[in-house]
Amino acid sequence: MNAPRRALVLIDVQQEYFGGPLSIQYPPRDESLARILRAVDVAEQADVPVVIVQHEYPAGAPVFTAGSAGWELSPEVERRAGVASKRVVKSFSSIFAATDLAEWARENEIDTLTLVGYMTNNCVLTSAAAAEPLGFRVEVLSDATGAIHLANDAGTAPARQVHETVMTLLHSNWAAVTETETWASAVLAGRDLPKSDLVSSATQGRAAL
Numbered sequence: 502m503n504a505p506r507r508a509l510v511l512i513d514v515q516q517e518y519f520g521g522p523l524s525i526q527y528p529p530r531d532e533s534l535a536r537i538l539r540a541v542d543v544a545e546q547a548d549v550p551v552v553i554v555q556h557e558y559p560a561g562a563p564v565f566t567a568g569s570a571g572w573e574l575s576p577e578v579e580r581r582a583g584v585a586s587k588r589v590v591k592s593f594s595s596i597f598a599a600t601d602l603a604e605w606a607r608e609n610e611i612d613t614l615t616l617v618g619y620m621t622n623n624c625v626l627t628s629a630a631a632a633e634p635l636g637f638r639v640e641v642l643s644d645a646t647g648a649i650h651l652a653n654d655a656g657t658a659p660a661r662q663v664h665e666t667v668m669t670l671l672h673s674n675w676a677a678v679t680e681t682e683t684w685a686s687a688v689l690a691g692r693d694l695p696k697s698d699l700v701s702s703a704t705q706g707r708a709a710l
Contacts, residue, residue, distance in 0.1 A: 504691040504692065504693070505612060505613035505638065505691075505692075505693050506610055506611050506612050506613060507544075507549045507550075507611065507613045507614070507615055507640075507688065508549065508550040508551070508552055508586070508606060508609075508611045508613075508614055508615070509540055509541065509544040509549055509550070509551050509552065509615045509617065510552045510554060510596060510602075510614050510615065510616050510617070510618075510628075511537060511541070511551065511552065511553050511554060511578060511617055511618050512554045512596060512616060512617065512618030512619060512624050512625060512628065513554060513555065513556045513618050513619050513620075513624055514534070514537060514553075514574060514575045514578045514617075514618045514619065515555060515556065515565070515571065515572060515573060515574055515575065515619075516570055516571050516572070516573050516574075516575060517556075517564050517565055517571035517572070518530065518619045518620070518647070519575065520571075521564075521571065522564075523564060523620070523649060524649070525619055525620065525647035525648070525649060525660075526647070526648065526649050526650050526659075526660035526661075527647060527648055527659075527660035527661040527663075527664050528644055528646075528647055528664070530647055532644070533644060533645055533646060533647045534575060534577060536617070536642065536644045536645035536680075536681040537578070537617045537618065537645045538577055538578075538581070539645075539681050539682075539685070540615070540617050540642060540645055540681055540684070540685070541581055541584060543681075543684075543685040543688055543689070544584075544688070545584055546689070547688045547689055549615075549688060550586035550587070550609065550611065551584050551585050551586055552585065552586065552587045552588075552589060552602065553574070553578065553582060553585040553587075553588050553589070554588075554589045554590075554591060554596050554602075554618070555572070555574060555588070555589070555590050555591070556572075556590075556591055556592070556624070557572060557590050557591070557592060558592060586609075587602070587605055589601075589602050594623050594624045594627035594628070595624070595627045595628050595631040596624065596628040596631075597628065597631050597632070597635065598631070603635050603637075606637065611637075612636075612637060612638055613637065613638040613639070613640060613693075614632060614637050614638070614639050614640070615639075615640040615641075615642065615684065616628060616629060616639060616640065616641045616642070616646070616676070617641075617642050617645035617646055618645070618646060619646065619647055620646075620647060620648055620649060621646045621647055621648040621663065621664045621667050621668070622648045622649070622651065622663050622664070622667055625641060625646050625667075626667055626670075626671065629641060629671050629675045629676045630675050632675070633675060638677075638693075639671075639675060639676040639677070640676060640677045640678075640679065640684060640694055641668070641671055641672075641676045641677070641678045641679075642678075642679065642680065642681045642684055643664075643668045643678050643679065643680055644680045644681055645681050646664070647660075647664065648660045648661075648663040648664035648667065649663070650663075651663055669702075672696055672697050672702070673697050673698065673699055673702035673703075674697075674698065674699050674702075676696060677693075677694035677695060677696035678696070679694055
């Protein structure tokens, strides 16, 4: 297999996730942010394009209102925004919905998208699944993403459970899930990352549980 042609995609590393009801709970947000910045460093070193995605809603929305404090990128990411090969503004969970990201990736002969950012249980999950019919391979850095505690009429799930479950789910079909340093080694060596599949994951699951 040819070496993957990657782009690193920073999904919604915005202030809404560092304060208020959407604050990332697991992994600790300061730790995941540090891993995101580390991934940017590796991408720069390896000439991997960086895409910065920013969620935006119109005035009157409870979160991500254009121009609001919560809509702003994390200051650490904002300071690095000049490295981005592309900026994307979205209003849906998927990074592809109503954006030109897929077209840009094809034009630049990118076949693999490495996803970092927020949230594990919403935009990361949705974007990884949406990439499948578009023909892109996906990598997700588990320590450079993050989830929140959830509770509603269907049940309750703490952030760690949410995060670890989604990572296992993604690795079973839609993405190669790994940690940032493992990804960094693969990027610098120009090699692909393995992922599991539904049959293997189901077989191992039956044996383990």
